[in-house]
Amino acid sequence: MQPFIFDAHLDLSMNALEWNRDLTKSIQAIRDREKGLTDKPDRGNGTVSLPEMRKGRIGLCVATQIGRYVGLDNPLPGWHSQEQAWAQTQGQLAWYQAMEARGEMKQITNAAELTAHLQRWENAGDTSSLPVGFILSLEGADSFFELGCVEKAYAAGLRAIGPAHYGPGVYAYGTDSSGGLGTKGRALLKEMERLGIILDATHLCDESFFEAMNHFSGPVWASHHNSRALVPHNRQFSDEQFSLLIQRGAVIGTAFDAWMLIPGWERGVSTPEKTGVSLQHVADHIDRICQLAGNSLHAAIGSDLDGAFGTEQCPGDVNTIADLQKLPAILQQRGYSPKDIENILYGNWIRFLLDAWK
Numbered sequence: 390m391q392p393f394i395f396d397a398h399l400d401l402s403m404n405a406l407e408w409n410r411d412l413t414k415s416i417q418a419i420r421d422r423e424k425g426l427t428d429k430p431d432r433g434n435g436t437v438s439l440p441e442m443r444k445g446r447i448g449l450c451v452a453t454q455i456g457r458y459v460g461l462d463n464p465l466p467g468w469h470s471q472e473q474a475w476a477q478t479q480g481q482l483a484w485y486q487a488m489e490a491r492g493e494m495k496q497i498t499n500a501a502e503l504t505a506h507l508q509r510w511e512n513a514g515d516t517s518s519l520p521v522g523f524i525l526s527l528e529g530a531d532s533f534f535e536l537g538c539v540e541k542a543y544a545a546g547l548r549a550i551g552p553a554h555y556g557p558g559v560y561a562y563g564t565d566s567s568g569g570l571g572t573k574g575r576a577l578l579k580e581m582e583r584l585g586i587i588l589d590a591t592h593l594c595d596e597s598f599f600e601a602m603n604h605f606s607g608p609v610w611a612s613h614h615n616s617r618a619l620v621p622h623n624r625q626f627s628d629e630q631f632s633l634l635i636q637r638g639a640v641i642g643t644a645f646d647a648w649m650l651i652p653g654w655e656r657g658v659s660t661p662e663k664t665g666v667s668l669q670h671v672a673d674h675i676d677r678i679c680q681l682a683g684n685s686l687h688a689a690i691g692s693d694l695d696g697a698f699g700t701e702q703c704p705g706d707v708n709t710i711a712d713l714q715k716l717p718a719i720l721q722q723r724g725y726s727p728k729d730i731e732n733i734l735y736g737n738w739i740r741f742l743l744d745a746w747k
Contacts, residue, residue, distance in 0.1 A: 395735035402481035434699025445711030471534035529554030551589035613691030642691020661705030
């Protein structure tokens, strides 16, 4: 039987609503529906669907909501008001609720639900009709137009928040920008701490990252983050940042976006075939964290597959998300023990959540 896998970063609702993908369908059906479309760079190259997750025994994920606010001076795509961004995330929430009503997915909000869901998957010989479990996360907190939104979101099941995404945000500065949290960001962290919401350090720029570490004493993880030592870019974390996260008991998910895996990737120019990018490079980033920690207790998977890229910009040996099942053999070849591999595939995320949700 294939091992169970927990993927800590999938933009499922973004794909459903903005990419207009029916994730209850097969990958081939989704790709066929997109033939001839050019509005997104990854049209026809999607890798994620719920049937494909079941096929690969990826029975649990952290699934996102995302809605960026952009000011007049921000060239990034996004909503022109925080209220619009909030409405976008609420539409995404409605999609997850519809998936749950159909029995396609199962929202996990506490330790008892997590344990029960794991047991259901472990006891099932056939997983083809089981609901895929998800923990709801918010990528970028711009959509909180007032601090009261945080408690409303928590009541709807939100359990992790990344304060920033790309560029300057309302509460923090993210990738390709620089600056600290400020008053609003610190107030957000205080409210998260009060509610027991996990801080996702992913996408925080260096200044905001270190300020967040100093002002937040609750549980922290990095859902999808790779090594700056291996691929230099401000989107990646330095060994110093990884070491600080490890000291805090964090788990760090390795992302599968090719430009984060190998240096020199040019979007729209480089290809998996030309560069040779593969799951071996994913293993390199996992190994970096394990070497820094001196154990396998902090490295995991946060693939970000179909996070605005598809097979044109992911490891060449990944055709669909089910190919995550190729990772165990690669780790075994590198000398990882069965227990180490179990930790990386799902055990570390489970341990983290059970501890955070005591």
